[in-house]
Amino acid sequence: MSLVPTLAETISRARADLRMGLPVILGGHLVAAVETLSAERLQDFKALGTPVLALTARRAETLKARVYDDGLGRIELPEDSDLKWLRALADPAGDLMTPMKGPLFTLRDGDATPHMAALALVKSAQLLPAALVVPAHAPAGLTVLAPGAVLAQLAGEAAMDPVAAARLPLALAERSRLHIFRPDDGGAEHYAIEIGDPSRDSAVLTRLHSACYTGDVLGSLKCDCGPQLHAALQAMGEEGAGILLYLNQEGRGIGLANKMRAYDLQDQGFDTVEANHRLGFEDDERDFRIGAALLARLGFGKVRLMTNNPRKVDMLQGHGIDVRERVPLVTARNPFNSKYLDIKARKSGHLL
Numbered sequence: 480m481s482l483v484p485t486l487a488e489t490i491s492r493a494r495a496d497l498r499m500g501l502p503v504i505l506g507g508h509l510v511a512a513v514e515t516l517s518a519e520r521l522q523d524f525k526a527l528g529t530p531v532l533a534l535t536a537r538r539a540e541t542l543k544a545r546v547y548d549d550g551l552g553r554i555e556l557p558e559d560s561d562l563k564w565l566r567a568l569a570d571p572a573g574d575l576m577t578p579m580k581g582p583l584f585t586l587r588d589g590d591a592t593p594h595m596a597a598l599a600l601v602k603s604a605q606l607l608p609a610a611l612v613v614p615a616h617a618p619a620g621l622t623v624l625a626p627g628a629v630l631a632q633l634a635g636e637a638a639m640d641p642v643a644a645a646r647l648p649l650a651l652a653e654r655s656r657l658h659i660f661r662p663d664d665g666g667a668e669h670y671a672i673e674i675g676d677p678s679r680d681s682a683v684l685t686r687l688h689s690a691c692y693t694g695d696v697l698g699s700l701k702c703d704c705g706p707q708l709h710a711a712l713q714a715m716g717e718e719g720a721g722i723l724l725y726l727n728q729e730g731r732g733i734g735l736a737n738k739m740r741a742y743d744l745q746d747q748g749f750d751t752v753e754a755n756h757r758l759g760f761e762d763d764e765r766d767f768r769i770g771a772a773l774l775a776r777l778g779f780g781k782v783r784l785m786t787n788n789p790r791k792v793d794m795l796q797g798h799g800i801d802v803r804e805r806v807p808l809v810t811a812r813n814p815f816n817s818k819y820l821d822i823k824a825r826k827s828g829h830l831l
């Protein structure tokens with residue numbers, strides 16, 4: 480029956496629910512994102528039993544909570560816990576002011592699959608990676624999903640369909656076209672800027688650019704994204720051919736709100752990688768397969784990739800794109816981005 484939502488559609492719906500603060504049902508468990516949970520709903524969770532707070536192992540380590548599951552800590556909620564306590568466990572903003580939040584009791588028995596699926600969903604909704612989970616029958620009206628199916632689906636790849644394209648003369652490359660691609664899983668759209676008439680037979684000058692609202696639009700001095708974007712477009716304009724993929728993976732995939740949380744932690748003295756970890760994220764949460772899929776979709780099999788990030792080269796090679804050359808994309812340092820660039824070189828393997 481085509482009118483029944485597919486798994487991908489139901490997951491997309493669940494993402495919207497969690498962002499609004501509405502719980503969802505995962506394999507007989509009521510699940511809510513801590514970031515958007517209200518005090519009233521927390522009381523309702525507690526009335527159903529002893530809720531469990533699911534955190535990523537990264538966040539649990541910072542909180543000195545034991546981790547028994549793969550990549551995940553399940554913390555039993557103390558009876559007197561309130562929303563303020565929960566939020567402080569989820570959000571590292573106040574860690575330095577109130578470092579001791581324990582003792583925290585972590586579960587080691589029982590099935591952790593619903594908790595893993597809950598965290599994967601909350602992360603894919605670009606919320607703080609913290610979820611409240613309690614066993615419950617499904618109240619009417621909530622989105623219902625099976626945890627194993629959610630994990631498998633979120634690990635998979637969405638199909639990317641072209642939806643529209645038009646000529647778009649740019650200051651740095653007059654002969655340009657902007658193509659819009661839409662994934663079939665309700666996720667973010669991605670863009671391809673095709674400069675000139677690039678040949679599909681030779682290695683095309685290519686850039687995979689991850690969205691950076693602060694750098695690309697506002698001209699932030701904290702990172703090198705804006706200058707890299709412009710330098711890439713300029714090089715392609717001068718060569719008369721190129722393809723720039725603008726991937727909506729803001730903040731290395733954690734979203735703009737979480738990136739601003741990371742920036743606030745950086746002002747407290749943590750570097751870009753440590754800040755991600757304290758929030759409960761990995762260094763880099765981007766799905767690099769999207770770039771390869773879009774290039775293939777546009778008919779490009781061979782590229783000269785403009786990047787300083789060897790992981791991007793490896794990823795494209797691993798997904799069937801022949802990277803003939805790595806073209807360095809080094810931009811100017813300033814007092815605000817110098818430490819950030821050093822950390823990228825030291826911890827993330829960037830060649831700067």
Ligand SMILES: Nc1nc2c(ncn2[C@@H]2O[C@H](COP(=O)(O)OP(=O)(O)OP(=O)(O)O)[C@@H](O)[C@H]2O)c(=O)[nH]1
Pocket residue numbers: 687688689690691692702703704707728729730731732733738741742751755785786787788791808823829
């Ligand atoms: N989480 C987080 N994301 C950041 C930070 N600074 C920049 N970003 C994001 O990082 C992405 C750019 O990634 P980079 O690591 O700078 O560069 P790269 O794309 O991996 O490598 P290059 O191809 O060499 O530019 C964009 O999505 C930015 O929004 C930060 O401090 N924290």
Ligand SMILES: [Zn+2]
Pocket residue numbers: 691693694695702703704705
């Ligand atoms: Zn940036």
